[in-house]
Amino acid sequence: MTATDIQSPDPASKEASRAAANWLSAATAPWKKRATLSAALVIADVVPAIGFAAGLGLALGAIVPALADPGAASVLKAVTPGAALAVGSLLLRGVLGQAATLSASHLSQSIKSALRGRLMSGVFSGKLSDSEAMAAAVEGVDALDGFITRFRPIKTAAVVSPLVLIAAAAVVSPFTAGILVFTLLPFVIGMALTGMAAAAESRRQFVAMERLSGLFLDRIRALPAILAFQSETQQSRQIARASDELARRTSKVLKVAFLSSAILEFFSALAVALVAVYCGFNLLRLLPFPAPDVLTLGQAFFLLALAPEVYQPMRRLAAAYHDRQAADSAVPHLQALEQAAPAAVTRSINLHHAPALTFDKVTITYGDAAPVISDFSLTVPTGRTIALIGASGTGKSSLIHLLLGLSPLSGGQILIDGEPLASGEDLSASIAYAGQAPMVIPGTLEDNIRIALPQASTRQIMEAAAKAGLRGDLARNIDERGGGLSGGERRRLGLARAFLKPAPILLLDEPTAHLDAASEQALLAIIKQASEGRTTLIATHSDAVAALADTVVELS
Numbered sequence: 001m002t003a004t005d006i007q008s009p010d011p012a013s014k015e016a017s018r019a020a021a022n023w024l025s026a027a028t029a030p031w032k033k034r035a036t037l038s039a040a041l042v043i044a045d046v047v048p049a050i051g052f053a054a055g056l057g058l059a060l061g062a063i064v065p066a067l068a069d070p071g072a073a074s075v076l077k078a079v080t081p082g083a084a085l086a087v088g089s090l091l092l093r094g095v096l097g098q099a100a101t102l103s104a105s106h107l108s109q110s111i112k113s114a115l116r117g118r119l120m121s122g123v124f125s126g127k128l129s130d131s132e133a134m135a136a137a138v139e140g141v142d143a144l145d146g147f148i149t150r151f152r153p154i155k156t157a158a159v160v161s162p163l164v165l166i167a168a169a170a171v172v173s174p175f176t177a178g179i180l181v182f183t184l185l186p187f188v189i190g191m192a193l194t195g196m197a198a199a200a201e202s203r204r205q206f207v208a209m210e211r212l213s214g215l216f217l218d219r220i221r222a223l224p225a226i227l228a229f230q231s232e233t234q235q236s237r238q239i240a241r242a243s244d245e246l247a248r249r250t251s252k253v254l255k256v257a258f259l260s261s262a263i264l265e266f267f268s269a270l271a272v273a274l275v276a277v278y279c280g281f282n283l284l285r286l287l288p289f290p291a292p293d294v295l296t297l298g299q300a301f302f303l304l305a306l307a308p309e310v311y312q313p314m315r316r317l318a319a320a321y322h323d324r325q326a327a328d329s330a331v332p333h334l335q336a337l338e339q340a341a342p343a344a345v346t347r348s349i350n351l352h353h354a355p356a357l358t359f360d361k362v363t364i365t366y367g368d369a370a371p372v373i374s375d376f377s378l379t380v381p382t383g384r385t386i387a388l389i390g391a392s393g394t395g396k397s398s399l400i401h402l403l404l405g406l407s408p409l410s411g412g413q414i415l416i417d418g419e420p421l422a423s424g425e426d427l428s429a430s431i432a433y434a435g436q437a438p439m440v441i442p443g444t445l446e447d448n449i450r451i452a453l454p455q456a457s458t459r460q461i462m463e464a465a466a467k468a469g470l471r472g473d474l475a476r477n478i479d480e481r482g483g484g485l486s487g488g489e490r491r492r493l494g495l496a497r498a499f500l501k502p503a504p505i506l507l508l509d510e511p512t513a514h515l516d517a518a519s520e521q522a523l524l525a526i527i528k529q530a531s532e533g534r535t536t537l538i539a540t541h542s543d544a545v546a547a548l549a550d551t552v553v554e555l556s
């Protein structure tokens with residue numbers, strides 16, 4: 001390790017670390033009581049630690065006088081109370097350790113599943129790339145595990161437990177307590193320095209890990225294209241490079257971790273050695289200075305057993321320090337996911353009649369880009385059909401997505417029967433929708449259609465499939481990439497879903513794209529029939545589809 005490895009963190013990273021700590025404490029605030037219980041169970045470990053040292057001291061302290069007394073029975077009798085205390089303390093230690101582990105892992109499960117529930121809508125918002133969203137929702141949330149189960153409970157214990165143990169030592173020998181306090185200082189400084197080095201390396205390791213998993217996920221998704229363009233070797237090389245980088249970062253983290261544990265072991269061994277030397281010379285009455293306290297054999301063993309315990313919580317904290325770094329590194333990604341999540345749905349609107357839909361001076365802006373739609377106004381009267389036409393990129397899909405909450409309403413309002421749709425109100429329960437790229441889930445074709453109406457009977461599904469011109473076996477399997485369906489069949493799957501769902505609003509986005517003229521012709525009558533009694537908005541490039549509408553609106 002070079003001098004640059006151990007350096008004070010820059011103010012920006014300090015600031016980021018503070019922001020991460022604030023976010024973490026806000027995210028875990030609802031579980032404060034259970035977190036306190038976990039920390040209390042870790043701190044309670046000092047009781048058996050003192051009990052064991054006392055038991056050992058009592059048992060060994062009783063051996064010498066008992067040996068002077070002939071008869072094995074009397075030795076056994078003298079040793080029994082101390083031995084019982086030591087064994088009882090060991091058992092209690094095991095029980096407390098198990099309880100602390102269980103309590104912390106339950107706490108972690110609760111926090112992680114609540115967080116995933118909260119952040120999942122951000123994954124589907126489409127605002128983050130798949131790999132970013134995946135890394136945050138899976139690895140980011142998992143990265144909090146060590147922080148919750150290890151670092152946080154031990155952090156409190158690392159402050160409280162050594163003080164309690166030193167106080168226990170002070171009861172028997174204030175001078176030994178002084179040695180422990182004195183050696184604690186370099187121990188804490190060593191811990192802080194190695195902690196900083198570990199922090200920087202651990203941050204870099206997390207970034208490398210995120211890069212590798214993002215790259216891997218993207219390449220898996222693009223596998224058909226990679227195979228088609230025979231780019232396997234090039235992509236494998238890229239993944240190998242990212243993987244080597246992760247290995248390099250991991251070995252640096254391990255190097256710092258080994259160095260850190262060597263430093264901490266050195267200081268704790270030094271402290272124990274000093275206590276041992278003091279106790280030994282004190283017992284032999286050979287101290288080169290007037291003895292501040294006169295120790296018995298039992299007391300000396302008590303102090304010797306207690307000394308390593310003083311450093312134990314801090315050694316465990318040092319070992320768990322990278323858990324905090326992993327959590328700190330994950331927080332910005334979790335925050336991005338949180339910000340990507342759309343406003344929480346406060347009310348789902350279930351309409352039982354075809355409403356009048358109004359776009360009142362709406363503006364749609366994605367991120368910092370120029371608005372896609374500006375001050376657009378349109379009313380689709382009750383039960384009527386409007387076709388949106390216009391060149392590619394003029395915002396037809398964006399307008400349809402607005403009603404589904406999939407594109408951002410940056411200005412203006414949407415009115416349902418003249419009533420403004422409030423923020424948090426969700427119209428999707430009242431909408432039957434067929435988009436340009438219908439989502440496919442692994443399962444049968446029947447499972448895929450049933451998504452639109454989970455309670456639908458097989459007969460209803462067969463009817464919807466037939467209407468949409470989806471032929472063949474409904475039991476055939478489809479994979480998550482849509483393997484098993486042609487482009488046209490995938491489009492028909494979307495239509496079958498829209499036909500199946502008995503919703504009063506029908507939204508169709510390019511319903512006949514990818515279909516040959518004869519298939520389009522066959523669908524026209526079905527679309528007309530499906531739109532009857534529903535308020536319908538169709539985005540299309542087809543004159544034949546536009547001709548089905550009561551009104552055609554051209555976007556430019």
Ligand SMILES: Nc1ncnc2c1ncn2[C@@H]1O[C@H](COP(=O)(O)OP(=O)(O)OP(=O)(O)O)[C@@H](O)[C@H]1O
Nearest residue numbers: 126366372390391392393394395396397398399539
């Ligand atoms: N999620 C998104 N994030 C950023 N920009 C987007 C997003 N969705 C659409 N856009 C942009 O908005 C513009 C309008 O896209 P939209 O899909 O609404 O057009 P369209 O008229 O339906 O096009 P097409 O006829 O080709 O389907 C495009 O420039 C597109 O890049």
